[in-house]
Amino acid sequence: MSGVIDVEYELPETVAAETTGACSTLHAWARVPDEPSPTERAALKDKIRRLLKEKNAVMVSHYYVHPDLQDLAEETGGLVSDSLEMARFGRDHAAQTLLVSGVRFMGETSKILSPDKRVLMPDLDATCSLDLGCPEREFAAFCDAHPDRTVVVYANTSAAVKARSDWLVTSSCALDIVRALKDKGHKILWAPDRHLGSYIQRETGADMLMWNGACIVHNEFKAQELEALKLQHPGAKVLVHPESPEAVVALADAVGSTSGILKAASEMDAREFIVATDNGMMHKLRTLNPGKVFIEAPTAGNSATCKSCAHCPWMAMNSLASAARVLEYGLNEIHVDPALGLRARVPIDRMLAFTAALKAGQPAGSLVPQIGAA
Ligand code: 13P
Numbered sequence: 001m002s003g004v005i006d007v008e009y010e011l012p013e014t015v016a017a018e019t020t021g022a023c024s025t026l027h028a029w030a031r032v033p034d035e036p037s038p039t040e041r042a043a044l045k046d047k048i049r050r051l052l053k054e055k056n057a058v059m060v061s062h063y064y065v066h067p068d069l070q071d072l073a074e075e076t077g078g079l080v081s082d083s084l085e086m087a088r089f090g091r092d093h094a095a096q097t098l099l100v101s102g103v104r105f106m107g108e109t110s111k112i113l114s115p116d117k118r119v120l121m122p123d124l125d126a127t128c129s130l131d132l133g134c135p136e137r138e139f140a141a142f143c144d145a146h147p148d149r150t151v152v153v154y155a156n157t158s159a160a161v162k163a164r165s166d167w168l169v170t171s172s173c174a175l176d177i178v179r180a181l182k183d184k185g186h187k188i189l190w191a192p193d194r195h196l197g198s199y200i201q202r203e204t205g206a207d208m209l210m211w212n213g214a215c216i217v218h219n220e221f222k223a224q225e226l227e228a229l230k231l232q233h234p235g236a237k238v239l240v241h242p243e244s245p246e247a248v249v250a251l252a253d254a255v256g257s258t259s260g261i262l263k264a265a266s267e268m269d270a271r272e273f274i275v276a277t278d279n280g281m282m283h284k285l286r287t288l289n290p291g292k293v294f295i296e297a298p299t300a301g302n303s304a305t306c307k308s309c310a311h312c313p314w315m316a317m318n319s320l321a322s323a324a325r326v327l328e329y330g331l332n333e334i335h336v337d338p339a340l341g342l343r344a345r346v347p348i349d350r351m352l353a354f355t356a357a358l359k360a361g362q363p364a365g366s367l368v369p370q371i372g373a374a
C-alpha cells in the first residue's frame with residue numbers, strides 16, 4: 001500500500017525573484033559562475049593545491065560538479081564519488097578541514113559524521129529540490145501520523161529530517177536496506193523522492209508509504225523521446241538513475257545510483273550508451289571509458305519546461321573561484337547543532353554499518369531488528 005502527500009518545494013518564480021535569500025532554481029542559475037579563462041583556471045588550481053596543504057584540508061567532490069573540481073579533488077588526494085562514499089571518506093580522512101563540493105546535505109552529512117572537523121562548501125545556497133521539498137515540521141507530522149512505520153529517508157534531506165528517521169539510505173544502498181527491512185517485517189514510511197521510492201517498492205514488494213518529492217533534474221527525462229533516441233541508436237544501452245520517472249526506468253538496460261551507472265558502463269559490452277542522469281556524470285563516464293560513446297537522454301520534448309537541461313542548478317554553483325575563496329578565508333563553514341547532529345547520526349551510522357557489512361560479505365541483514373521481537 002502507498003500514499004502521497006503534496007508539498008510545495010519551489011517558490012513561484014515571480015515570488016522568488018522578489019525574495020532575497022530564497023534559493024529557487026532561478027536564483028541558482030543566476031549565480032552559476034562564468035567559466036574562467038585557461039590562465040585563470042590554472043592560477044586557481046595552483047592556489048587551491050597550495051591552500052589545501054597549508055590548511056591541512058582535503059577536497060571531496062560529487063560526480064555532478066564541474067569537471068575541474070572533480071579532477072582537482074582526485075589529483076590532490078581527495079575523492080570524487082557519490083554521496084555515500086563522500087561521507088565515509090570525509091569521516092575517515094586525517095585532514096582537519098573538509099572542502100565539500102556538492103550540495104548542502106552533503107556538507108551537513110560530513111559535519112554530522114565529523115563534528116570536530118571544519119567543513120567548508122563553495123556555496124552554502126547550493127541545495128536540492130528533495131531537501132527543500134521535505135520541510136522538517138510537515139515531515140514530523142507525517143511520521144507522527146504513522147507511528148507503526150519504520151522511517152527511511154534519502155540522504156538528500158536536512159539534518160532535522162535525518163534526525164527524525166530510523167534509517168538513512170542513498171540510491172546506492174536503498175534497495176538492499178529496504179529489502180532487509182521488509183524481510184524483518186517492517187512497513188516503511190519513505191521520503192522524499194517518490195520515483196526512487198516507487199522503484200524500490202516495485203523491486204522489493206515492500207509496503208511503503210511515500211512522501212511526494214522529486215528531483216527537478218531526473219524528473220525531466222522523457223520516455224517518449226528516449227524511445228525515439230533508442231531507435232536512432234539501436235545498439236546503445238540505456239543507463240537510468242532511479243530518481244527518473246517510472247516510464248523512463250522501464251526503458252533502462254541498467255538502473256543504478258551514480259556509482260551503479262559507472263559500474264554498468266564499464267562492465268556492459270556495448271559501444272554506445274544513453275544516460276539518464278545529471279550530465280555532470282559524463283566527465284567520469286568518458287574518462288573511465290575512452291572507447292565508448294555516451295549520449296545524454298532527452299529532457300526536451302512536447303512536455304519539456306525551461307528547467308529541462310539535465311544539470312542540477314545547485315551543483316553548478318560550485319566553482320574553482322569559490323572553492324579557493326572559502327579555503328583562503330575559512331568561509332562558508334557548515335554548522336549543525338551538536339544535539340541534532342547526534343540524533344541525525346544514528347540513522348547515518350546504521351547505513352554505514354550496513355553497507356560496510358555488505359561490502360565485507362558479512363550478513364548485513366542481521367543489523368536490522370525483527371519487528372515484533374522483544
Ligand atoms: P548519489 O547519492 O548517487 O550520489 O546521488 C545524489 C544525488 O543528488 C542524485 O541526484
Ligand code: SF4
Nearest residue numbers: 128129215216217312
Ligand atoms: Fe537534488 Fe536532483 Fe540536484 Fe541531486 S540532482 S542534488 S537530487 S536536485
